[in-house]
Amino acid sequence: SAVISQKPSRDICQRGTSLTIQCQVDSQVTMMFWYRQQPGQSLTLIATANQGSEATYESGFVIDKFPISRPNLTFSTLTVSNMSPEDSSIYLCSVVGTANGYTFGSGTRLTVV
């Protein structure tokens, strides 16, 4: 299955600032997914990142708050903009590997103070 390198692993940020999270995959993948996992909760899909086109956002998530880049088939970034304490979560990227198995990055634990 695909190996994903995600960074940073954690960060503590001031409210009002932005953080960019990076995911690098060791193979070319068509679609990458960005999830949010709030403390003690399940995983919620933020958006699907497609190479060469704009990301597709789920209900409740907007591009101005969570801009995504997908410059090639192995890399994507998610930015959490104008952060507030409510953005404190774990953010995970995911890709579809072989035989439809979804693999997750190690996650970014974000704390906004």
Added chain:
Amino acid sequence: GENVEQHPSTLSVQEGDSAVIKCTYSDSASNYFPWYKQELGKRPQLIIDIRSNVGEKKDQRIAVTLNKTAKHFSLHITETQPEDSAVYFCAAGGGAQKLVFGQGTRLTINP
């Protein structure tokens, strides 16, 4: 869109006993149903998955069953061990499309 319901939210069993977690889904187009295990502070790890053309799949102590007509699928863990303690998530999706996750089940194995 797809909606996945997972029960129970917490489950406590004695070591050696079996554990069963159940999920229902709403979108009949979904054809891929994975189960993930997430230990504290770690990423979700795929433990088993099943596709819509299969009714049951087993991997050692873990099995998954799927009833497409009723739109539900279940995870069965037999001979539970302390290292099975974790949060388990079911999910539903189609092909290379997005996965929608259930709410999670916190499984505790009591020695």
